[in-house]
Amino acid sequence: MTDAEKKSYDLTDFEAALYAEIAEGLRGIYRLGVIGSGSIVPFHLDAAIAAGFEIVGIGSRAGSEKTAALAQRYQAKVYEDWRAVLQAGRDGEIDALLIAPETSVTRSILAEAMNMALPILVEKPAAYSSFELEPLLNKVTVELVLVGYNRRHYSSVAAAKAFIQQxxxxxxxxxxxxxxxxxxxxxxxxxxxxxxxTVHVLDLLNYLFDDLQPQLSAGIDDEVGYFSRNSIMVSPDGHNGTVMITFGSPSNYFIDLHTQGRSASLRPIEIYKEFDGVEVFDPTAEVPLRHYQPTEAQVYLNGQPGFTLSQADLDFKPGFLSQFIELRAMVDAIRTGNLDVISETRASLKSASLFDAVRVLKLAEGLR
Structure with a gap:
């Protein structure tokens, strides 16, 4: 592979292909029922509307004032509780579900929702233990569930994924x-x-490297307990690296990628850079130390020089629009009535599956 080939990425995806289509004319074709009214839900609903969904109604706990206020804000129906939202699904009033209540109750709601053949976007992590989620993997509707690990959808992550593949x-x-x-x-x-x-970044690493397996872990416990963990992990393709988890240490999330003659970074996760050399600075009277500065490489995204966040990542909470476009794709697949189309569509999506959600919870549980 030439240096020029390494520098050039085509990151066209669902956002780029469909962003121009998410106009007023699509609303009403895709009807969304919503369970939950916490602070994350408005970010979901703004993205859902942009992706062409009509917010039919919202339900959570009976008598919730937050639910009523949210429904008024989005001109949606107030359902008595989350069970009423599911009944609307059984009655054919909605085409897809957003399940985003408190994590402690998410699993029980999801289990009941999966008794219907409706696409579901459920907020991560969907449960606090893999043991809770594993029985749901046996449901026939398991491939209709998208789990909201939205960092998979960042434009910066698409660049990092391409770097790893190349x-x-x-x-x-x-x-x-x-x-x-x-x-x-x-x-x-x-x-x-x-x-x-923590599962957010662990899932992102699993997505980038296709199922990491821990080989060796060590850590430090302070007077409270869990302070840090370091784990060496290996991918099926032979990539390997370290994951460092800390509590209470001032820093920022990042992922660095290294290979012969080139490196890349997500620092922070939203920003992608590549490097193709090192500039050496000899000691001077002002700075009597030899030091080294990586030289940033020119990266071309969709034929344009330089990395920039996608418009979708700027207009909405990053990754959220892509999630709802993928949820919309699942609605379209179900409408065909063809099981092969449903399976092929699901396999083409970036969104995490319930299998991914169980896998990353097990990974986190092993690091406790």
């Missing part, structure tokens, strides 16, 4: 600094963060 023998280093602003998190809170937020 190079061999990648060595990576990932930093996951949790609760970096506080040294006073409790042991219980750290465990909750590990299983609800």
């Amino acid at each position: 190079n061999e023998n990648i060595v990576f280093h990932a930093a996951i600094p949790e609760a970096s602003w506080s040294t006073e998190t409790t042991a219980e809170k750290r465990q909750q963060i590990l299983l609800s937020n």
Whole structure:
């Protein structure tokens, strides 16, 4: 592979192909029922509307004032509770579901929703343990579920995925600094963060490297308990690297990728850069130390020089529009009535599956 080939990426995906189509004329064709009314839900609904969904109605707990206010904001029906939303699905009033309540109740709602042949986008992690989710893998509708690990959909991640696919023998280093602003998190809170937020980056690594397997782990416990974990992980293709998880240490999330003659970084996860050399600075009177500065490579995305965030990542919470475009694709697939089309469509999507959700929870559980 030439240097020029390594520098050039074509990142056209669902966002690029369909962004121009998400206009007013699509609304009403795709009807969304919503369960949950927490702070993340409006970000979902803004993206859903842009992707062509009509917000039919919202339900959560009976008598919820937040649900009523959210429904008014989006001119949607207020359902009595989440069971009423599912009944609307059984009655043919909606085409897809967004399930985004508190994680503690998500699994039970999802289990009941999967008794219908409706595409579902469920907010990650869907449960706090792999044990809770594993029985759902046996349901016949399992491939209709998209799990909301939205970082898979970042335009920066698409660039990193292309880099990995175009190079061999990648060595990576990932930093996951949790609760970096506080040294006073409790042991219980750290465990909750590990299983609800750390899984975000662990899933991203699984997506980039196609199912990482831990080989060796070590860590430090402080007076509270879990403080840090370092794990060496290997991919089926032979890529390998380290994952460092810390609590209360000021830092930012990042992933570095290294191969012969080239490296790349997601620092932070939203920003992608590549490097193709090192500039050496000899000691001077002002700086009496030899030092080294990686030289940034020119990257071409869709024929244009330089990496920029996609318009979808700027207009909406990054990755959310892509998730709903993929949910819309699943609605279209179900409407064909062809099981092969449904399976082929699901296999083409970036969104995490329930199998992915179980896999990443098991990975996190093994690092406790």
